Amino acid sequence: MLASKKLELRRSEIRQNLAELANIANPSEDEVRKMTDLDAEYRAKEVQYRAALISEDEQRREAGAELETRSESEWRDMMGRFELRQVAMALDEGTAINGATKEIVDEMRAAGGYQGIPVPMAALETRAGETVAADQINPQTIRPTIDRIFPNSVAGSLGVQRIGIARGELAFPVATSGAVFGWADGELANVGAAAKYATTERSLSPDYTGGAQMVISRKSLKQAGEGLEQSIRRDLNAAIATELDRVVVNGTGADGQPLGIIPGAATYGIASTAIGILASWSAFRAEVVAFMEANAITSASQVNLAITPEIWADLDNSLIDGTAVSEWDRLTKHVGTPAVSNVIPAASAVMTATVQGVAPGYLGIYGGVDLIRDPFTKAGQGSLVLTGLVTADYTAPRGLQTRILTGLAAA
Structure with missing residues (x-):
């Protein structure tokens, strides 16, 4: 189990215990001490949880990059085993295509x-x-x-x-008009008339x-x-x-x-x-x-x-x-x-x-x-x-x- 998941489960248990103790009308010294300890532990787990998320995020990115590279490598390897001869023979003689x-x-x-x-x-x-x-x-x-x-x-x-x-x-939306900069000619003057942001489209079909x-x-x-x-x-x-x-x-x-x-x-x-x-x-x-x-x-x-x-x-x-x-x-x-x-x-x-x-x-x-x-x-x-x-x-x-x-x- 991931460290962040373990910490999240523990934080959930602490919140549940604190909720039970908070409903006591007249808590004893032991119960007050327990609430203080649980509150301190919760704060510590919160810091650990954030650190675990950061660490695991880097691991996920590294793993994702590895998977992406592996996927591209596997595709190139499969494409390298594609035989156009099989396609020609299948069209000419009806031979079954097999393999990659x-x-x-x-x-x-x-x-x-x-x-x-x-x-x-x-x-x-x-x-x-x-x-x-x-x-x-x-x-x-x-x-x-x-x-x-x-x-x-x-x-x-x-x-x-x-x-x-x-x-x-x-389609490729291409901007044709948009923001216009202007200077205010006076203390209460406008900086210029607003121009609409407009686009046109170039498309491939x-x-x-x-x-x-x-x-x-x-x-x-x-x-x-x-x-x-x-x-x-x-x-x-x-x-x-x-x-x-x-x-x-x-x-x-x-x-x-x-x-x-x-x-x-x-x-x-x-x-x-x-x-x-x-x-x-x-x-x-x-x-x-x-x-x-x-x-x-x-x-x-x-x-x-x-x-x-x-x-x-x-x-x-x-x-x-x-x-x-x-x-x-x-x-x-x-x-x-x-x-x-x-x-x-x-x-x-x-x-x-x-x-x-x-x-x-x-x-x-x-x-x-x-x-x-x-x-x-x-x-x-x-x-x-x-x-x-x-x-x-x-x-x-x-x-x-x-x-x-x-x-x-x-x-």
Whole structure:
């Protein structure tokens, strides 16, 4: 029994004894002495009780942290034993799924929303040390898991945060107006008119679903063996990652796509500036100043930047007169190394900043990958057609955290 519980029970007994003694009309000397002793003991137990609570609270926190760490470790261990090969064989031949793979599939299916066999995003990881068949391409990959794609992608470089959502709509209330400070112009004057605190909402909703499809030939199923699992992971990984990265920046908001940063600039309240001059540090510096004037940042190093390969080449080739220092050197000295990618439209650049812990954008991923088999399209060939469905949405809560530059002329 916990010390605090023992002390609490003893305090309860003392209170009961004191209540009995207090009801005596004419207590004797022994009864008065007993009341005094019980009162002193109760006060001492009260101090001990508080000390025990403090001590046990620290123990509970340590135990909770240990349990949390243990839970995460056990989940990673179970995910490491998930076999995508079992899913492929179950879809193709009806083979029963077992082990850790079955546990994970059953848990995800219990949450609902899957027509085929659910596959967690983390299961698309290309795991180090796995045996690969000799006739398979060496499974080198830039992005080892879905969960770790974004820090190495344009969206991750821009500070976009990925959120896992089980179901429903996720709303972000954003304050648009509030307190106003004013000085009293006189002894009895008012400090100013009160302004209402108002908010608007940015939301993520499960309205956008895309799918990565692949055809696995019968020969591959029979010949590749365990190497097939690596191939499926690598292909699904690349297809899903590339498209999610693209829609964050260029999603049209039409034809089933989420609304991305550049097409959604007006909707999200993002400033877009037409430069019309050769890319240089001074052009980007003007936007950094705009961030500072909006109280979004206090240092140029807080800015994230993504540019095209052509702009990188122009910056690196443009030397300051009489020096060996390029415009690229000046830029990276202040804002760090920008992300360079073809995802950014030609002659354009995107700048973002994380303000007060709020990311410039949020990419919501609903559940895992819903892996579905098509048994009819390629039935005559004996091939396995797989479709991995992903439901996602993007939103930018505050437009002032993002700025777009267009018309950056080439050298």
